Amino acid sequence: MKAALNSTVAACVAATVMVQPLAAEMLTELGAGEGQLNIVAWPGYIERGETVETFDWVTGFEEATGCMVNVKTANTSDEMVALMNEGGFDLVTASGDASLRMVAGKRVQPINTSLIPSWDTVDDRLKEAPWHFVDGTHYGTPYMWGPNILMYNTEIFGDTPPTSWSVVFEETTLPDGQSNQGRVQAYDGPIHIADAALYLMTHKPELGITSPYELNQDQYDAALDLLRVQRTLVSRYWHDAFIQIDDFKNEGMAASGSWPFQRNLLQGEGEPIASVFPKEGVTGWADTTMMHIDSENPNCAYMWMEHTLSSNLMSDLSVWFGANPAVPAACTDGRGMQTADGCTANGFDNFEQVRFWTTPVTSCESQGECVPYYRWVSDYIGVIGGR
Numbered sequence: 001m002k003a004a005l006n007s008t009v010a011a012c013v014a015a016t017v018m019v020q021p022l023a024a025e026m027l028t029e030l031g032a033g034e035g036q037l038n039i040v041a042w043p044g045y046i047e048r049g050e051t052v053e054t055f056d057w058v059t060g061f062e063e064a065t066g067c068m069v070n071v072k073t074a075n076t077s078d079e080m081v082a083l084m085n086e087g088g089f090d091l092v093t094a095s096g097d098a099s100l101r102m103v104a105g106k107r108v109q110p111i112n113t114s115l116i117p118s119w120d121t122v123d124d125r126l127k128e129a130p131w132h133f134v135d136g137t138h139y140g141t142p143y144m145w146g147p148n149i150l151m152y153n154t155e156i157f158g159d160t161p162p163t164s165w166s167v168v169f170e171e172t173t174l175p176d177g178q179s180n181q182g183r184v185q186a187y188d189g190p191i192h193i194a195d196a197a198l199y200l201m202t203h204k205p206e207l208g209i210t211s212p213y214e215l216n217q218d219q220y221d222a223a224l225d226l227l228r229v230q231r232t233l234v235s236r237y238w239h240d241a242f243i244q245i246d247d248f249k250n251e252g253m254a255a256s257g258s259w260p261f262q263r264n265l266l267q268g269e270g271e272p273i274a275s276v277f278p279k280e281g282v283t284g285w286a287d288t289t290m291m292h293i294d295s296e297n298p299n300c301a302y303m304w305m306e307h308t309l310s311s312n313l314m315s316d317l318s319v320w321f322g323a324n325p326a327v328p329a330a331c332t333d334g335r336g337m338q339t340a341d342g343c344t345a346n347g348f349d350n351f352e353q354v355r356f357w358t359t360p361v362t363s364c365e366s367q368g369e370c371v372p373y374y375r376w377v378s379d380y381i382g383v384i385g386g387r
Contacts, residue, residue: 026110027298033067034297037304040083040092042287043241044261044321045144046071055320057313065307067300075239076189077357078377084108090295091304093143095285096131097191097357101373103132103139108290111138115302118309121327125351131358132288140288141305144314146323147284147347147354148187148195149275151258151266153248156183165199165278167255169230174254181233185244185256188237188384190376191357194283195257196223196230198355202280212283212355214364220371227383237384248273260322260346277347284354312336324348 039046046069049056058069072089074080077098084092084107094102102108113119119127119141126142133139152162160175167174168184186192197212200222207219215223235253238244245262247253249271258275266273289308291301307313314325315336324346330336331343347354364370 026112027115027302028112030115030299030302033065033300033303035066035068035300036070037067037091037297037300038070038072038089039304040072040074040080040089042093042095043073043075045093045287045317047317047320052320055316057307057316061304061307065300065303067297067303069304075241077191078189081105081107084292087292087294089292090297090301091292092290093287094140094290095287095357096129097359097373099131099140099288099290100134100359102290103134107293108139109293109295111140111291111305113138116141116306116309118306118327121309121311121329123326123328126286126326129286129288131286131356132290140290141308142326143287143289143308144317144321144323144326145284145286145351145354145356146260146321147277147282147350148257149260149263149282150255150278151248151263151273151275152255153253154272154274156254161274161276162255163276163279165195165257165280166203168233168257169196169199169226171229171233180254182235183252183254184233185236185238185247185253186227186230186234187257188239190373190380191283192257193220193223193227193376193380194355194357194360196226198283199280200226210366211364213358213360214366214370215360216367216370220375224379224383227380231383231386261320264320264322277350282354284356286356310335314338318343318346322346324351 047055048058062068074083077095080092080094080098081101084102122142150162156174156176158175167180172180174180194212197209197215200207201209207222209219241262245265248266263273263275289305295301309327311327311330311333312335314327314330315338318325318330319337324343331338332340360370360373360376362369362372
């Protein structure tokens with residue numbers, strides 16, 4: 001993982017300047033499918049019933065279109081950027097801390113929404129979101145969004161669930177009478193610096209942080225200092241969702257930032273796991289299906305983007321991942337497993353309260369100059385390495 005992060009430092013430099021729209025022309029009409037489709041995706045995003053039989057939105061697509069789906073999972077946004085830089089893929093399910101880097105690096109192409117019949121069903125809050133809509137041009141199709149939750153072991157916390165991210169950032173005695181040292185985890189990705197900054201917004205307001213992704217040097221240094229404290233507590237920096245699941249089952253983990261995906265799978269196996277939105281708030285992700293600039297299977301790619309907007313797929317994916325669909329009807333139309341109450345539980349009504357991942361850039365809105373992402377990459381490697 002660290003090698004992958006190092007390999008992307010140079011690529012991240014592009015994110016320190018203003019994003020420039022691509023010169024490539026978008027497709028104006030579709031033809032027959034090419035027979036295959038290669039996707040880079042987050043774990044759990046492209047399911048064909050191999051994990052749980054009832055969750056399968058690939059087999060039917062392949063049968064209907066003849067486009068055989070190949071999936072390469074990536075555990076961090078930096079891995080996704082690195083894979084898209086290497087090429088050979090048609091689509092990627094990119095979060096906001098990767099999407100603008102790929103636009104700036106000319107790794108993705110504009111999307112012709114007129115070739116996606118279900119575009120009008122997309123949540124209006126996502127249609128022109130800044131992480132994929134640049135200078136009046138769409139660079140992707142919204143897919144799924146959700147929060148970075150604080151997951152915890154209910155046997156350890158008992159009747160006093162955590163209310164603050166302090167349980168993973170600062171040494172403390174947990175409700176079972178033992179220290180949290182060696183019993184918590186942190187995310188193995190530079191964007192985790194934003195979680196530290198979000199914590200400091202509440203606990204050190206004198207720093208004047210207004211966005212966890214826009215940090216001047218003093219604010220950034222304070223976030224790194226907090227992460228160095230966290231390093232003395234962390235048992236593992238996780239980036240593989242399934243390894244984190246195993247750790248919570250077998251290694252005595254007490255708490256960690258996580259995704260609803262892990263929480264749901266653990267709860268489904270009867271493990272004593274729950275989650276909360278801490279008082280400091282949460283960061284989150286809004287993922288977009290984006291097409292590689294050199295896609296060899298553009299017809300299949302457009303067919304897939306249309307397929308992903310079907311409300312039954314969105315509904316089932318929302319249940320499976322514990323996140324929110326890009327198509328609001330998926331919460332209520334009964335075509336899939338999700339319900340209105342389920343979407344409410346996943347935070348569908350709290351969109352404005354989630355601070356969505358985005359790429360830190362030098363020229364920021366909240367202040368004159370901010371620390372750019374390539375610094376986040378190199379410095380976070382240093383923190384994990386004990387520097």
